[in-house]
Amino acid sequence: MLTQGDQASIGKVLSFLREWDRGDRTVRGRLLNTFLIQNTGKTFYELELEFAQVASLFLARVTTWMRLTFMFGTFLGLQLKAIGVFLSASSHDQYLVEFVEDGGVLTLLEILSHSKSKEEDKTAALCLLLTVSNAGRKYKEFICESNGVKVIAESLATSNTDDTQESARALLESLSHGNPKYQNQIYKGLITLMTCSSPKAQQLVLCTLHIVQSKMKTAHHNIVEPLLHMLRSLHLEVQDAAINLILILKPYDVRPVLLSGLVALLRPSKEEVEQHQNTEESEITQMTGSLPVFVQQAAAAKTMRLLAEGSQEVSSELLSLGVIQHLLFAVGNREHIDSQIQASLALQHFVHSYPAIEEHVQRVTGSTLFAALMYKAETLYMNMDETQAEILQTNNLLITEGFDGDQSKG
Structure with missing residues (x-):
């Protein structure tokens, strides 16, 4: 038998729901505000007590109203916050189950896809999806089955705010954990995202990858x-994230292709250089003083040095690809100081690691320049004139082993 207090609580809740059902959007907006003020941060049991054990009835109403009106943006921010109160309520997943069954996840994904959704609403939708994803494998799988990976990836690639991009990244990472059925799909989706144009998005994608x-x-x-x-990339955080990803790819089967690609970047063709000088990137060059191909050349030299320092096996593979000849070419690139510095540091490492190639390198550089290389590689460019640079860039030194033999010649 209900007590007088219970009856009063039920009457209060029924009155609240009746006002919601009969009210226009202004009334509902006011009721949502009241709900948020009174219930934000409450647990499942506290919400049930507040709503006389029928809080689910209000969650269902908010979810349905959001589904019917999100494309107009009507109080969407308030709706998302109210749903967040339910989904973040601790100690129970009843609200989460009901929200998913009522089509809430699909609506959140539609909000992300809708061209007129505000960035702050997309961020809120992503945060709710993150809560759903963090609840367990079956929820992760449901999001992925609902084309979620593609929608979330597009949000990351096309958004122009850090909050939305960070939220999308966090969600993709969450979906990748404990979700073996869709891990490969997420992985391939992230690889596709690498071609997006936003530097911030590129950095986040690389870190997640x-x-x-x-x-x-x-x-x-x-x-x-x-x-x-x-x-x-002219953005150092993107470049650093790319280098870090290359370093962890060292034990994988793509290593031979990766190493060959890095060596090739040390020697951009004249056609490539001219192409970049004559395209829209020339405006960037005027602002930064660097051609992207030369930035790439410097980064490739740095990456190879880091790879070689961490593995004798990789170091030998780079030698077999003729890296010394290409490093000498990059050292002679007087148009880009950073290329000279990074290539000099890499070259110094190889000479230190393989004393047998010292004589071959010295023959190309000359004794004075070679002494500068071994003493302080990062300032080698300051001791080089145009004639020496030209000699380095036209060298035909072929060293494919770290020792003297038939395969080493100068």
């Missing part, structure tokens, strides 16, 4: 080309 790749047994061959392209 770093996490996902470390859990993969193999690396997809499609990762190599866009990853090498990232090395020409």
Whole structure:
């Protein structure tokens, strides 16, 4: 038998729901505000007590109203916040189950896809989806089954605010954990995202790929080309993230292609240089003083040095690809100081690691320049004149082993 207090609570809730059902959007907006003020941060049990054990009835109403009106933006921010109160209520997943069954996840994905949705509403929708994803594998799978990976990836690539991009990245990472059925789909989706134009999005994608790749047994061959392209980014955070990803790819089957690609970047063709000088990137060049192909050249030299320092095996593979000849070419690039510095540091490492090639390198550089290389590689460019630079860029030194033999010649 209900007590007088219970009856009063039920009457209060029924009155609240009746006002909601009969009210226009202004009334409902006011009721949502009241709900948020009184209930934000409450647990499942506190919400049930507040709503006389029928809080689900109000959640269903808010979810339905959102589904019917989100394309107009009517109080969408308030709706998302109210749903957030339910989904974040601790100790129970009843609201989460009901929200998913009522089509709430699909509506959130539609909000992300809708061209007129505000960025702050997209961010809120992503945060709610993150809550759903973090609830367990079956929820992650449901989001993925609902074309969620593509929608979330597009939000990351096309958004112009840090909050939305960060939220999309966090959600993609969450979906990649404990979700073996869709892990490969997420991985391939992230690789596709590498070609997006936003530097912030590129950095976030690379960092997320770093996490996902470390859990993969193999690396997809499609990762190599866009990853090498990232090395020409004028944004250091993007370039650093690309280098870090290349470093963890060292044990994977794409290594031979990756190393060959890096060596090739040390020697951009005249056609490539002229092409970049005559395209829209020339405006960037005027602002920064650097051609993207030269930025890429410097980054490639730095990456190879880091790879070689961490593995004798990789170092030997780079030698077999003729890296010394290409590093000497980059050292002679007087148009880009950073290329000279990074190539000099890499060259110094190889000479230190393989004393047998010292004589061959010295013959090309000359004793004075070679002494400068071994003493302080990062300032080598300051001791080089045009004639020496030209000699380095026209060298035909072929060293494919770290020792003297039939395969080493100068």
